[in-house]
Amino acid sequence: MKIAVAGAGVAGSFLASRLSDAGYVVDLYDLPAQTACRASPCAWMATRDFPAVLEAEGLEPEKYVIEHFDAFFLQEQRLEADLMTIHKPALLADLRGEVGVRTGRPDLSEYGRVIDATGTARAYLPAITGDDFCRCVQFRVQGGDRAPSLPSVRYVHGGYAWSFPLGGGERHVGCLSHLADPAGLIGETGYLDGEAHCGCRSRLRVTSPYRAQPFVSGNVCGVGEAIGCTYPLVGDGIVPALLSARLLLDHFDDPAGYTQAVLDAFPGMQGERTLLERMKAGRRPSPAWIDEVDTSRLGVRVTPAGVARILFALIAR
Numbered sequence: 001m002k003i004a005v006a007g008a009g010v011a012g013s014f015l016a017s018r019l020s021d022a023g024y025v026v027d028l029y030d031l032p033a034q035t036a037c038r039a040s041p042c043a044w045m046a047t048r049d050f051p052a053v054l055e056a057e058g059l060e061p062e063k064y065v066i067e068h069f070d071a072f073f074l075q076e077q078r079l080e081a082d083l084m085t086i087h088k089p090a091l092l093a094d095l096r097g098e099v100g101v102r103t104g105r106p107d108l109s110e111y112g113r114v115i116d117a118t119g120t121a122r123a124y125l126p127a128i129t130g131d132d133f134c135r136c137v138q139f140r141v142q143g144g145d146r147a148p149s150l151p152s153v154r155y156v157h158g159g160y161a162w163s164f165p166l167g168g169g170e171r172h173v174g175c176l177s178h179l180a181d182p183a184g185l186i187g188e189t190g191y192l193d194g195e196a197h198c199g200c201r202s203r204l205r206v207t208s209p210y211r212a213q214p215f216v217s218g219n220v221c222g223v224g225e226a227i228g229c230t231y232p233l234v235g236d237g238i239v240p241a242l243l244s245a246r247l248l249l250d251h252f253d254d255p256a257g258y259t260q261a262v263l264d265a266f267p268g269m270q271g272e273r274t275l276l277e278r279m280k281a282g283r284r285p286s287p288a289w290i291d292e293v294d295t296s297r298l299g300v301r302v303t304p305a306g307v308a309r310i311l312f313a314l315i316a317r
Helices: 010-021 050-056 088-096 238-250 255-265 267-280 287-292 304-316
Strands: 002-006 025-030 065-074 077-086 101-103 113-116 133-142 152-156 159-167 170-177 195-205 220-222
Touching (some): 002 010, 010 088, 050 238, 133 159, 170 195
Parallel strands (some): 002 025, 002 113, 113 220
Antiparallel strands (some): 065 077
16 A cells, blocks of 8 residues: 655654555655754653653664753742753654655545644644644744753743753743734743744644544544644643554554544643633633643642642733
């Protein structure tokens, strides 16, 4: 069977390589590069599950880790965490292996199976009723007198801004908001102190897999952000993208099994989506909501009261 993989991000690159190794004829497609790093917009931050997920696929995670962090600053308060910045372009190159990338869109009539890994575009699966996005801006910044030595996060109206060290005095700086244009908010943080090498804008799907069905339609299967596999509040999606791709391989000829496996794999996304909807409606977090939020993937240890304050600030500031 001939397979088209549309989207050369984390999930698409991984699947193209694995399916090619399995003996399928695979063509990997992507649109012309829109960013200086030739990777889709991303904060280059990974969560504590990143090493185990890569090791399970035979890759060496330390090859891609720029720096490990056991703490970060939230509004100048130091909190324990388990986070790392990674070199995403190097990761993509190794996930892809020997598979080349064709520029453009596939002719669907030529393929027995199409994999939609097009992220927010969701170019080949049916549109999602009530689909939801937030806007992001991101920059790579060199130097700056006020550059934090640890990852740093500040609240902005409707979201948060970040400054993540990349080594050599360079940082990945960005901002997302569920309620406003982040381009008008990031200047308030001081994170752009220094010389910006490049910048990009993007959207982040915050719908969650539970609201992003179907994952399979005819001969088209979706993975990663195309099927909502990003955490709605924080926006981390690298590990979920890889996990969804693995689930598709495990259920390649079982659409119902694949759908159920994805829903079972990310229960925390459903809780975050519900919480996001409540807060966007202006409701203040209550203690009963806290059990719906799992921060263990971030390695962050915060009291329930602290979680409530953080979540409300992200939306209501």
